[in-house]
Amino acid sequence: MRRPELLIPAGNLEKLRAALLYGADAVYVGIPGLSLRAASAEMSCDDLAAGIAEAHAQGVKVYGALNTFARNTDLDTVRKIIPGLTATGIDALIVSDPGLIRLIRQIAPQITLHLSTQANTTNIEAVRFWQDQGIRRIILARELTLREIGEIAAAVPGMELEIFIHGAMCMSYSGRCYLSAWRNKRSANQGDCTQPCRWEYRLTEATRPEDPILLEEDERFSYLLSSKDLCLIEYLPDVLASGVTSVKIEGRMKSSYYVAVVTRTYRQALDALIQQKEKYPCDPQWQEELGKISHRGYTTGFCFAEEMINECSPHIKNIQTHEPAGIVSDYDEIRKQMLISVRNHLKAGENIELLLPHETFTIDTQTILDADGNKIDQAHAGNQIYLPSPRHTPKGALLRKATPAGSVDPSASVFRVS
Ligand code: SF4
Incomplete structure (x- = not known):
């Protein structure tokens, strides 16, 4: 069985070090000013250089997220930062905007490019298209089933495929959503989502705005827009059988504690799977561990769903033991x-x-x-x-x-x- 890469979010240097300590094969970081997770999940240039050096000393790869949909005003910023970024020895850039791909190719043709999940790649021909553009790896859309992922891997064996196996899910199509921009003037498409889909909402009658009606189910709140979090630890044999190269944890905004627990738990699970192959037992302790970090109930998302559905957790606001x-x-x-x-x-x-x-x-x-x-x-x-x-x-x-x-x-x- 091929050993998959365990890819961990590293929103800052402390989180990157936690990922290294607890067993990551690779980490992904935000590039100042241009990632999809805004300033709170981006490193300074000095921290980025230090983090890359420490990771490489341990044989761990570092990928930089440049996955914003760039506006004209972003292009000069990209022109300025690319030479410095390549000098850091970063292993790949994660991109989604065709304009940025073209620009980066002109400035630094040697740099490896991964296509972000924001590009919504969902089929074999789309993968071939991006292969023609020189993309090394595609982070497939969360909306695909494992069966579809397996079909893509079989049809385009030369392309590295990466999928999310754990973390928050959007109620919109892979983050293409204006809810945060509308409610909070912070846009998900510019990397600044405040996750208002997870807030508590009330229904208000036009004639009685002072008397809002709480949306209830079984005496408890309803969070109609809030998805449960993805968790595939129980189904890692199915994930690996699909042919993916890299399994990714969501959460560059999450804490170092979250990074430590998910990295350690999935490291143990993947190591057990590689050793025991088809006899993989999902240790209940791993699920218990994943219950000790912040989450909203767990789901397998679209992995086994033939219809495009997502799953809300109307009774659960947040769980963290x-x-x-x-x-x-x-x-x-x-x-x-x-x-x-x-x-x-x-x-x-x-x-x-x-x-x-x-x-x-x-x-x-x-x-x-x-x-x-x-x-x-x-x-x-x-x-x-x-x-x-x-x-x-x-x-x-x-x-x-x-x-x-x-x-x-x-x-x-x-x-x-x-
Ligand atoms: S508000 Fe919710 S659905 Fe919209 S982008 Fe943010 S996390 Fe996704």
């Missing part, structure tokens, strides 16, 4: 203590887990020391504290704790759409 507690910034080998940058309020005695690449430890939090070594009984986000760690702990390792409201059984929300 755990939240980040902190990130390790150093480790004292002699005192066996880790220096932690705190992310959420901690109390002495609270149950905290340390996520290492291959295992999870419960940490003794009875004695919290501040950065000067003084005993404290609580710490706040932004504080630096010391806690004991049973073994060498790498910088960038994540710690987590249960959220007060975390409750839903995530394994119950993973199911097949048929």
Whole structure:
């Protein structure tokens, strides 16, 4: 069985390092000013150069997203940044706009181009068309079934294919949506979606605007526009059998904690699949892990659906059983203590887990020391504290704790759409 590439979102340098630590084969990053995820998910030029160097030192590839639909005013920016980008040694650029493809080809004909899912590639002839344009890899539209993906892979074997296997889904066709631009003046097509499809809506009578009607189902809210999140961990044998080269996780805006958990979980699952082939057992612990990060219930999306449907979760606003507690910034080998940058309020005695690449430890939090070594009984986000760690702990390792409201059984929300 061919080993697929596990491709992880890296919205900043910390997230890129988390992806490296927990087992990514490749990461994708935003290019300042021109990605589809806006400034909050883009790196500075210096961080990008540092991240590429660190990734390459570990044999991990870095792809840069330039997948905006460019306006005339963007073209000069692209002309200016391409030479510098190629000098960083970036492994490929992810593009969607034919104009940018033409422009990049003129400026840097040697650079590898991947076609973004924003280009909505859905059939064999479209793949051949892009192959003729010199595209190395296509990130297929989320709307395809695995059967259709398999047909494309068989018909165009020279093209690398990449698909999403985990993360948020749009209610529109692959992000082609004006809801965010309309409600919040931040356009999804310019990389700035605020995800208003996930907000709570009320129906208002024209004559009684002061008395909105809450859309309800079974006594609870309805989120009629909000899709569940994609999760294919249970179906990785089907995914790999389709012939894809790369499996991709969505979420450049998500936290380092999210990156750590999805990377580690899918790394373990893919390694088990490669070793055990057709006997792949989807370990319930993996689903449990994926329930400990923010999600909206899980679905297999279009992968097994013959009709173009998407699935909303009318009863679920958000599920997250755990939240980040902190990130390790150093480790004292002699005192066996880790220096932690705190992310959420901690109390002495609270149950905290340390996520290492291959295992999870419960940490003794009875004695919290501040950065000067003084005993404290609580710490706040932004504080630096010391806690004991049973073994060498790498910088960038994540710690987590249960959220007060975390409750839903995530394994119950993973199911097949048929
Ligand atoms: S508002 Fe929702 S459907 Fe529209 S682009 Fe954003 S995530 Fe997608």
